[in-house]
Amino acid sequence: MIERFQLALPHGITLSCRAAGARGRPALVFLHGFPEAAFVWDELLEHFAQPANGGFRCVAPNLRGYEQSSAPTEVSAYRAKHVVQDIAALIASEGGRLECLVAHDWGGAVAWNLANQLPQLTRRLAIVNSPHPGTFLRELQHNPQQQQASAYMNFLIRPDAEKLLAEDDYRRLWGFFTQLGQADWLTEATKQQYRDVWNGPGGSPPGSGLVGGCNYYRASPLRPPRPDDPAAAAVTLPREMLTVDLPTLVLWAMEDSALPPSLVDGLEDYVRDLTLERVPGASHWIVHERPQFVAERLQVFLARPVQ
Numbered sequence: 001m002i003e004r005f006q007l008a009l010p011h012g013i014t015l016s017c018r019a020a021g022a023r024g025r026p027a028l029v030f031l032h033g034f035p036e037a038a039f040v041w042d043e044l045l046e047h048f049a050q051p052a053n054g055g056f057r058c059v060a061p062n063l064r065g066y067e068q069s070s071a072p073t074e075v076s077a078y079r080a081k082h083v084v085q086d087i088a089a090l091i092a093s094e095g096g097r098l099e100c101l102v103a104h105d106w107g108g109a110v111a112w113n114l115a116n117q118l119p120q121l122t123r124r125l126a127i128v129n130s131p132h133p134g135t136f137l138r139e140l141q142h143n144p145q146q147q148q149a150s151a152y153m154n155f156l157i158r159p160d161a162e163k164l165l166a167e168d169d170y171r172r173l174w175g176f177f178t179q180l181g182q183a184d185w186l187t188e189a190t191k192q193q194y195r196d197v198w199n200g201p202g203g204s205p206p207g208s209g210l211v212g213g214c215n216y217y218r219a220s221p222l223r224p225p226r227p228d229d230p231a232a233a234a235v236t237l238p239r240e241m242l243t244v245d246l247p248t249l250v251l252w253a254m255e256d257s258a259l260p261p262s263l264v265d266g267l268e269d270y271v272r273d274l275t276l277e278r279v280p281g282a283s284h285w286i287v288h289e290r291p292q293f294v295a296e297r298l299q300v301f302l303a304r305p306v307q
Helices: 038-049 080-093 106-117 133-142 144-149 152-156 161-179 188-198 208-219 291-303
Strands: 003-008 014-020 027-031 057-061 100-104 125-128 244-253 271-279
Touching: 014 038, 014 080, 027 038, 027 080, 027 106, 038 057, 038 100, 038 291, 057 080, 080 106, 100 106, 100 291, 106 125, 106 133, 106 208, 106 244, 125 291, 133 144, 152 161, 152 208, 161 188, 161 208, 188 208, 244 291, 271 291
Parallel strands: 027 057, 027 100, 100 125, 125 244, 244 271
Antiparallel strands: 003 014, 014 057
């Protein structure tokens, strides 16, 4: 059974959350990406809340700007440091330290930052197809294949991106799913869950629920350079901002056309205790495509002892 609640954070942001499992149990937090929302984790929340699978307290927040969570109007409010603050406050409300932080896509960008800056907040980190900032910056700066694969980012920062995405019943977004994978999972019921998020709380204008998600792209310089915008070409990240000392599982779906496998090359240089599993035949939407597989690999990872 999925529980829904609003969590007011001390710094003025409210997160709409989905959860399963009893409060006070060891906690897992799941972070979604774009153009998704917390509901994508429902099957995993219910799985890990079951006593046979650990009996965890499982929480999936809608990140700021999504669904019923607070949506600041300033683009700068979507920088990673502010979203990390949200998740740190959520963790504090769930006991102060997680058993594992699990994240996909943009949620992973937040999780990599939190693991570097506030490692005391979780015992483990699990990443699903979300590039480490060090390897992502390298590929955006030097690999034409990655620059081409990430070209969509420069569409999503357009001032009219939300309006264009909403056209023809979100035609471009359905294509986003089908271009990056087979999308057999995209049933009409699932589509309606997405529409409910993308329409925004008031439902008007269509696409108003996408403003926050697009603002993550607008707030980040990690995108392909253009003649009038150096973007990633002008970014330097010191090594101390990139290292992760937590036990870390990375599941990488190999058919992700937006995030090619080259992004996991050299990952061990940044992550001291890394378990990397490449998953052939799966796309960027592996959480939708193969939730039981993702749950199984997480289950094995969670069973390992941590010093």
